[in-house]
Amino acid sequence: MQxxxxxxxxxxxxxxxxxxxxxxxxxxxxxxKVVIASRSRQSxxxxxxxxxxxxxxxxxxxxxxxxxAQVEALAAHAxxxxxxxxxxxxxxxxxxxxGPTAHIPARTVTSVINTNILGTYNGSMVAxxxxxPQGSGKLINLxxxxxxxxxxxxxxxxxxxxxxxxxxKTLASEYLSSGIEVIGFNPGLVxxxxxxxxxAVAGYEEKVNVVRYVAALWGxxxxxxxxxxxxxxxxxxxxxxxxxxxxxxxxxxxxxLFTTGFKMLLRLPVEMMDLNISSVEPVMALVxxxxxEIIDPRA
Numbered sequence: 001m002q003x004x005x006x007x008x009x010x011x012x013x014x015x016x017x018x019x020x021x022x023x024x025x026x027x028x029x030x031x032x033k034v035v036i037a038s039r040s041r042q043s044x045x046x047x048x049x050x051x052x053x054x055x056x057x058x059x060x061x062x063x064x065x066x067x068x069a070q071v072e073a074l075a076a077h078a079x080x081x082x083x084x085x086x087x088x089x090x091x092x093x094x095x096x097x098x099g100p101t102a103h104i105p106a107r108t109v110t111s112v113i114n115t116n117i118l119g120t121y122n123g124s125m126v127a128x129x130x131x132x133p134q135g136s137g138k139l140i141n142l143x144x145x146x147x148x149x150x151x152x153x154x155x156x157x158x159x160x161x162x163x164x165x166x167x168x169k170t171l172a173s174e175y176l177s178s179g180i181e182v183i184g185f186n187p188g189l190v191x192x193x194x195x196x197x198x199x200a201v202a203g204y205e206e207k208v209n210v211v212r213y214v215a216a217l218w219g220x221x222x223x224x225x226x227x228x229x230x231x232x233x234x235x236x237x238x239x240x241x242x243x244x245x246x247x248x249x250x251x252x253x254x255x256x257l258f259t260t261g262f263k264m265l266l267r268l269p270v271e272m273m274d275l276n277i278s279s280v281e282p283v284m285a286l287v288x289x290x291x292x293e294i295i296d297p298r299a
Contacts, residue, residue: 003030003230003231003236004031004234005027005030005031005086006031007033008087009083009084009085009087010024010027010087010089011036011037011085011089012024012036012037012089013090013091013092014037014038014093015034015035015038015047016036016047017038017192018193018222019187019192019222019225020089020092021047021050022223022225022226023089023091024036024047025051026227028056028058030230030234032086032233033081034056035059035060035061035081036048037062037065037074037092038060038092039063044061057082059078059082065090065115065119065122065123066115068126071126075127075130085127085131085137086136086138088124088138089140089233090123090139090142091142093119093194094111094112094116094157095112095194096112096154096155096157097200097201097280098153098154098201098204099153099201099282101155102283102284104156104280108280109156112160113160116160116164117160117164120141124168124171132178135178137180137181138181138232139180139181140184140229140232141168141183141184142164143165143185144157144158144164145157145186146158147164147165147186148162148165149162153207168183168184169244180241181237181238181240183232183237183244184244184245185225185228185229185245186246186248187246188246188247189248191215191219191221192222195215195219195273196215196273196275198211198278199277199280200277200278200279201282201286203286205279209275209277211275212272215272216271216272217256218256224247225247
């Protein structure tokens with residue numbers, strides 16, 4: 001089925017690079033007018049140049065999603081430029097350093113809470129102010145690793161995604177007959193800077209190396225989840241409010257496990273992701289590190 005977003009207006013937070021930019025590009029190719037946001041004006045301008053070069057109708061603003069007034073200004077800019085809002089994607093997100101929670105600086109945990117939780121709340125509330133009167137709209141909130149349960153040494157990020165999942169499901173149930181689709185989307189392991197540029201509490205750096213192997217098995221270029229985000233924003237999900245979906249389905253994971261294992265059996269090259277690990281000094285003395293479980297990318 002040919003998916004199109006002709007004459008739709010989509011707002012994408014965190015839309016200047018990585019997955020957010022890929023979503024903006026896919027939406028624009030499908031006929032949408034796109035509005036992107038990032039905390040950096042320079043980053044927004046660079047992304048708009050890329051979009052314009054591809055023929056996209058696009059605009060954008062610098063916006064800290066943790067600041068409600070800035071999110072309101074983003075929505076007003078979309079209305080002033082394109083006349084309406086049909087799709088809102090809360091994609092802006094931050095990861096937290098890998099390590100035990102009490103040893104991570106509080107300011108970094110606060111930043112994750114402000115962006116992932118407060119940012120999703122602000123974006124959702126502003127979007128709903130426009131969607132409810134018009135009786136339509138697609139609100140897509142990005143989930144992530146840990147959205148269904150706790151993840152050891154990734155407490156701030158995983159807990160924020162548990163909140164996003166519950167918030168999204170509840171919001172969907174409250175407005176089930178409104179004509180608005182409220183959807184949760186876990187894009188899986190996306191091969192962007194957020195995955196490859198990792199912070200770890202000093203002493204825990206070696207334990208992050210497993211990400212390289214997990215990414216080799218189940219990582220995707222941003223275009224893959226962006227195509228899924230196109231499906232979510234299209235008429236294909238009409239009447240499916242409350243949908244919680246992921247790229248990393250059991251079938252997908254088994255297929256990748258088989259194909260990668262087959263390559264290794266034939267001694268064919270398996271591309272490994274470059275991983276850049278930065279150390280974060282703990283705020284107190286570390287306790288001895290015990291053996292860790294293998295990372296499950298679906299958790």
